[in-house]
Amino acid sequence: xxxxEDIKSKDQNVCQHAAMDTEHDTQQDPDERRRFLDxxxxxxxxxxxxTTAIVLAMLxxxxxxxxxxxxxxxxxxxxxxxFLSVGLVWTVSSVVEFLVYTPMLGAGGxxxxxxxxxxxxxxxxxxxxxxxxxxxxxxxTENEIISTLSIATSSLVTIIIxxxxxxxxxxxxxxxxxxxLAPAFDNVVPALFGAMAYQYFRKLPRLSWIPLxxxxxxxxxxxxxxxxxxxxxxxxxxxxxxxxxxxxRRQQMEV
Amino acid sequence: MMINRxxxxxxxxxxxxxxxxxxxxxxxxxxxxxxxxIILFVAIVCVIALVRAWRAGVRIGMDKGKLKRTVTSxxxxxxxxxxxxxxxxxxxxxxxxxxxPWLRLSxxxxxxxxxxxxxxxxxxxxxxxxxxxxxxxxxFATIALLMSVCIMWGxxxxxxxxxxxxxxxxxxxxxxxTNGRKGGGFGDLAxxxxxxxxxxxxxxxxxGKFVSGKGVLTFSGDLTPLLVSIVSAAVMAVFTWFIERKxxxxxxxxxxxxxMMIGMLAAILM
Numbered sequence: 304x305x306x307x308e309d310i311k312s313k314d315q316n317v318c319q320h321a322a323m324d325t326e327h328d329t330q331q332d333p334d335e336r337r338r339f340l341d342x343x344x345x346x347x348x349x350x351x352x353x354t355t356a357i358v359l360a361m362l363x364x365x366x367x368x369x370x371x372x373x374x375x376x377x378x379x380x381x382x383x384x385x386f387l388s389v390g391l392v393w394t395v396s397s398v399v400e401f402l403v404y405t406p407m408l409g410a411g412g413x414x415x416x417x418x419x420x421x422x423x424x425x426x427x428x429x430x431x432x433x434x435x436x437x438x439x440x441x442x443x444t445e446n447e448i449i450s451t452l453s454i455a456t457s458s459l460v461t462i463i464i465x466x467x468x469x470x471x472x473x474x475x476x477x478x479x480x481x482x483x484l485a486p487a488f489d490n491v492v493p494a495l496f497g498a499m500a501y502q503y504f505r506k507l508p509r510l511s512w513i514p515l516x517x518x519x520x521x522x523x524x525x526x527x528x529x530x531x532x533x534x535x536x537x538x539x540x541x542x543x544x545x546x547x548x549x550x551x552r553r554q555q556m557e558v
Numbered sequence: 559m560m561i562n563r564x565x566x567x568x569x570x571x572x573x574x575x576x577x578x579x580x581x582x583x584x585x586x587x588x589x590x591x592x593x594x595x596i597i598l599f600v601a602i603v604c605v606i607a608l609v610r611a612w613r614a615g616v617r618i619g620m621d622k623g624k625l626k627r628t629v630t631s632x633x634x635x636x637x638x639x640x641x642x643x644x645x646x647x648x649x650x651x652x653x654x655x656x657x658x659p660w661l662r663l664s665x666x667x668x669x670x671x672x673x674x675x676x677x678x679x680x681x682x683x684x685x686x687x688x689x690x691x692x693x694x695x696x697x698f699a700t701i702a703l704l705m706s707v708c709i710m711w712g713x714x715x716x717x718x719x720x721x722x723x724x725x726x727x728x729x730x731x732x733x734x735x736t737n738g739r740k741g742g743g744f745g746d747l748a749x750x751x752x753x754x755x756x757x758x759x760x761x762x763x764x765x766g767k768f769v770s771g772k773g774v775l776t777f778s779g780d781l782t783p784l785l786v787s788i789v790s791a792a793v794m795a796v797f798t799w800f801i802e803r804k805x806x807x808x809x810x811x812x813x814x815x816x817x818m819m820i821g822m823l824a825a826i827l828m
Contacts, residue, residue: 336618343614348721350610354603359713361596362666362706369658370699372588377699378683382707385682385700390708393671397711405720406727407749413720415607417712418600420666423756425639428814431753432635433628436810441749442728448615452625453632455608460636461643462601465664468644469656479645487822490786491642494821496760497787498814501794503754510751514758522766526774532763539762540755547751551744 340444344410347451351414358418399537406441407431411451419458423533424492428499429457435502510546514539580693584655593661600665631811638818646672653688658702666709679704761787782828790821 370376400422405413408430416426433453439446468475478484504511518539522528528535583589608629615625643663650659650672662672677688679701685692688701727745764784771779797813800806809816 339614339617343610347610350606351720352717355713355717358596358600358603358665359710359717361599362710363703365592365596365661366699366702366706368592369589369702370695372586372592373583373695373698375695375699377703378696381683382679382700382704385679385704386707388678388682390675390704393675393708394711397709398715401712401715401719402723403752405716405723406745407752410720410724411607411611413724414716415604417716418603418666419664420709421639421643421663421668422712424642424668425636427753427756429632429635431749432814433632436631437624437628441746444618445615445620448611448618448620448625449628451607451611452615452628455604455611456629456632457636458604459601459608460633461640462597462604462664464637464640465644465647465660466597468641468647469660472648472651472656475644476648479641479648483826486782486825486828488642488645490783490822490825491639491818492760493764493783493786494790494818494825495639495814496757497790497821498794498817499753500757500761500787501791501798501817503750503757506750507747507754511754511758514755515761518758518762519765519769520762522763523769524774526766526770526779529763529767529771532759535759535763536756539759540752543751543755543758544748547747548744551747 344444347411347414347447351410355414355418396533403537403540408450408454409447411447412454415451415454415458419454419461421461423536424495425461426454426457428495429453431499432502507547507550510543510550513546514543517542580695580698581652581655581690583695584690584693584698585657589655589657593657596661597664627811631814634812634815638815638822649673650676653690653693654698654701658698662705666713667705668709671709672705675705675708676701782825785828786821786825789824790817793817793820 366377401417404416404422404427407427408416412430416422416430419426430450430453433449434441434446437445437449439449479488504515518535521535612625616622647656647659647663650662654676659672673688680686680688680692680697682704683697683700685694685697761784764787768779768781768784769775769777794813794817797809797817801809801813
């Protein structure tokens with residue numbers, strides 16, 4: 304079992320290294336570099352798995368711990384009923400998020416992003432923006448490093464801002480909840496996706512309008528879907544990927 | 559009649575008092591300590607990941623300036639959304655106390671998810687809506703457990719399948735690239751396309767909200783999110799012009815944050 308895992312890991316690393324960008328001219332011995340990256344990759348998964356498991360145990364354990372402090376344990380029957388009513392949707396959504404975002408983020412970034420949350424409204428756009436600025440290609444070690452740096456930084460910023468915010472909750476509350484600022488904070492996500500739309504639509508201008516048109520029509524004709532926008536990401540992404548694939552195939556045939 | 563009213567008033571006062579006491583319990587130092595410990599652990603994990611990635615980047619010869627720009631841009635990028643998330647903590651703190659929403663939104667949680675699950679959980683535990691007035695220790699523990707369980711699957715899947723899933727994808731992508739196809743493999747393009755799909759879903763929903771928000775094709779719904787995204791995109795275009803035409807590369811790190819800020823300011827003016 305261990306051996307198969309080792310072979311798999313080597314196989315993965317060989318392919319990953321073969322795909323590596325050549326833009327970074329290193330003076331390193333290729334064998335030494337490969338050995339280093341093998342070790343880095345193996346440790347990333349090891350650390351990622353262990354820390355994720357610990358955080359998971361802490362998050363599940365905390366309600367029981369707090370419950371025992373308050374003098375009452377969670378009602379497992381009620382939790383089960385509520386899970387069936389609302390949890391299943393989020394379970395499906397989590398599976399979709401895992402399948403879609405893991406390849407975008409790579410190993411280190413993936414583990415961190417699923418631990419720290421706020422994927423759609425922060426971590427994914429943040430990592431994509433960092434990737435654009437650094438000019439790295441998906442599936443490369445460079446991209447993996449950039450994505451990990453980006454998500455770790457982003458998570459730390461959130462942790463620090465929330466910690467400071469909680470410390471200063473009393474004086475900050477009237478400012479942050481003022482009527483004047485309310486529209487601004489209600490529109491953080493539209494502001495974010497507006498800026499990202501300009502950046503990304505211009506990368507594939509010939510096909511970007513198609514998913515936008517389809518999604519607009521969908522939300523116009525079925526306005527009730529507006530409350531489930533995140534569920535529409537998968538079909539919208541799938542259509543765009545299919546269109547991009549068709550364009551890419553055409554380009555390959557012409558060569 | 560008078561007796562009934564005064565009885566109702568007494569019940570109301572008792573509930574308020576109960577709510578206040580419960581909130582006091584939920585804001586107790588012990589709960590702060592439990593939640594703070596978990597947040598601290600996650601912060602340490604982030605620092606370790608940051609240092610490891612930085613060292614690995616330097617070791618394989620990546621440009622330090624590029625690594626620095628990544629950190630700076632991610633830092634500026636995350637400030638405004640984090641303030642938005644802080645508002646989520648404030649919003650939930652009225653019913654769940656401050657430490658628990660602080661934990662949820664610092665770690666694993668997502669702004670749009672927490673309130674929805676917390677509401678559903680309060681209905682299931684029989685306290686009706688999410689409010690401090692009706693909160694009991696059992697209800698709180700159950701709501702907290704449900705909030706943790708519903709969103710844990712990304713972590714579970716990462717532990718079980720991250721390695722094998724990435725190995726499969728990278729093997730496919732890398733081997734395609736090494737076949738020497740012009741223009742590189744499809745992987746990169748697929749990621750860009752996926753993100754365009756994601757953005758299209760959101761912008762499409764803003765268009766839908768305006769056109770059919772108050773009835774199909776009535777054009778009388780909320781226009782603000784759509785206008786905010788247009789303003790933000792326009793400002794991004796200006797930033798891009800300076801970056802590309804005037805070679806003001808330093809703006810890259812601030813372009814998204816700057817565009818968002820002006821987009822959000824526009825929301826105040828509308």
